[in-house]
Amino acid sequence: MDHFLYRNGVLHAEDVPLAEIAAQVGTPFYCYSAATLLRHYRLFDEALDGMDHLVCFAMKSNSNQAILRLLGDAGAGMDVVSGGEYARARAAGIPGERIVFSGVGKTRLEMRTALEGGIRQFNVESEPELERLSEVASSLGLTAPITLRVNPDVDAKTHAKIATGKSENKFGIPIARAREVYALAGRLPGIDVIGIDVHIGSQLTDLEPFEAAYRKVAELTRVLREDGHNIRRLDLGGGLGIPYTRSNEAPPLPREYGALIQRTVGDLGCEIEIEPGRLISGNAGVLVSEVVYLKSGEGREFLILDAAMNDLVRPSMYDAHHDIVPLVEPEPGAAQRPFDVVGPVCETGDTFARGRDMAALGEGDLVAFRSAGAYGAVMASEYNSRPLVPEVLVQGDQWAVIRPRPSIEEMIARDTVPDWLGAELD
Numbered sequence: 001m002d003h004f005l006y007r008n009g010v011l012h013a014e015d016v017p018l019a020e021i022a023a024q025v026g027t028p029f030y031c032y033s034a035a036t037l038l039r040h041y042r043l044f045d046e047a048l049d050g051m052d053h054l055v056c057f058a059m060k061s062n063s064n065q066a067i068l069r070l071l072g073d074a075g076a077g078m079d080v081v082s083g084g085e086y087a088r089a090r091a092a093g094i095p096g097e098r099i100v101f102s103g104v105g106k107t108r109l110e111m112r113t114a115l116e117g118g119i120r121q122f123n124v125e126s127e128p129e130l131e132r133l134s135e136v137a138s139s140l141g142l143t144a145p146i147t148l149r150v151n152p153d154v155d156a157k158t159h160a161k162i163a164t165g166k167s168e169n170k171f172g173i174p175i176a177r178a179r180e181v182y183a184l185a186g187r188l189p190g191i192d193v194i195g196i197d198v199h200i201g202s203q204l205t206d207l208e209p210f211e212a213a214y215r216k217v218a219e220l221t222r223v224l225r226e227d228g229h230n231i232r233r234l235d236l237g238g239g240l241g242i243p244y245t246r247s248n249e250a251p252p253l254p255r256e257y258g259a260l261i262q263r264t265v266g267d268l269g270c271e272i273e274i275e276p277g278r279l280i281s282g283n284a285g286v287l288v289s290e291v292v293y294l295k296s297g298e299g300r301e302f303l304i305l306d307a308a309m310n311d312l313v314r315p316s317m318y319d320a321h322h323d324i325v326p327l328v329e330p331e332p333g334a335a336q337r338p339f340d341v342v343g344p345v346c347e348t349g350d351t352f353a354r355g356r357d358m359a360a361l362g363e364g365d366l367v368a369f370r371s372a373g374a375y376g377a378v379m380a381s382e383y384n385s386r387p388l389v390p391e392v393l394v395q396g397d398q399w400a401v402i403r404p405r406p407s408i409e410e411m412i413a414r415d416t417v418p419d420w421l422g423a424e425l426d
């Protein structure tokens with residue numbers, strides 16, 4: 001459930017008509033609902049009720065300061081994957097003891113920043129990383145709390161570009177080699193082994209791969225404890241999928257996911273962490289755009305929008321489906337016809353939908369891409385010199401721009417032309 005609903009035929013974000021925001025901010029823009037973000041966060045929090053736990057929002061899905069602050073104030077931790085995300089989380093007031101650091105390529109600088117600034121744990125993905133972290137922590141006279149991310153070789157049954165738990169993926173340590181790497185971790189100075197981490201992919205719509213992975217983690221916990229490691233925390237990753245269409249069967253609910261966690265690892269007495277991103281932020285955001293032209297092609301009709309692949313790259317990158325709905329609700333039973341919905345960027349990949357049945361729309365009409373709150377704004381670029389689109393947050397009847405649209409002048413002013421530059425004359 002989200003808070004983007006038609007009221008009196010007009011699409012609202014909570015209590016605010018989206019057209020009102022469009023009139024003031026201009027299009028395109030991202031708009032998020034605070035109530036939806038909080039609701040989704042709480043669903044996870046409640047799903048783990050009865051277990052010592054922390055829900056760490058995967059802020060790669062949406063890292064706006066206002067959103068981090070909102071979730072942080074509700075008690076969320078953060079899963080970060082770069083020095084930039086770590087700094088953003090800290091700037092939003094998230095204490096270090098609620099930040100976990102994931103990612104396959106952490107640099108010395110990132111390690112030092114997190115060690116000095118405070119960190120709940122590093123999720124370490126390889127032996128070289130483990131050795132480097134030991135070196136950095138020892139040189140600072142500090143100890144790095146770690147889990148090792150294990151790769152359980154489970155097929156997550158999701159899009160190949162976002163599956164991470166198969167042995168051929170770059171992520172984690174093969175579970176078969178976990179004991180020897182834990183033994184190494186146990187010997188290294190400056191390292192405190194506290195648990196196990198696993199993450200098998202994103203947009204999972206079936207619980208079975210989670211179950212297979214978590215059972216392997218439970219078994220590994222017992223083995224490692226026998227080896228003398230004090231395994232007391234399990235980070236079970238993110239990845240629970242969301243409904244991208246209203247018609248499809250809904251993916252499992254956080255409640256069912258929580259019950260699965262309870263069933264598979266609940267008896268181990270470990271503190272549980274999860275790292276959901278998409279399920280918290282995905283359906284809490286829309287991208288609002290205006291129809292620039294209607295164009296008739298050879299047997300096709302193109303709806304040309306002012307939003308493009310640089311603003312929302314998921315359809316061109318993963319063939320992802322986003323529902324596209326008009327801001328003014330069509331009359332019930334209104335005739336629909338197929339449109340190719342495209343942006344103005346100069347490549348054919350700048351296509352949001354092909355042959356999508358939609359009610360008649362004309363120039364100047366506004367539409368909203370649903371489910372755009374996760375991996376939308378954060379993946380945007382300025383391709384074709386299109387400034388990043390603004391972000392707006394709504395709570396009840398209040399709204400605010402939480403990231404303004406940069407002017408074209410600001411965008412150009414970031415470049416510098418060296419004063420020695422000139423055409424060689426000889």
Ligand code: LLP
Pocket residue numbers: 058061079102103162199201202203237238239240275276277278279314318374375
């Ligand atoms: N934890 C780790 C270690 C991850 O790599 C990810 C996502 C998450 C948690 C959060 O997963 P979520 O709950 O959001 O599914 N850009 C792609 C998705 C990439 C996901 C990468 N890792 C997309 O737009 O579909």
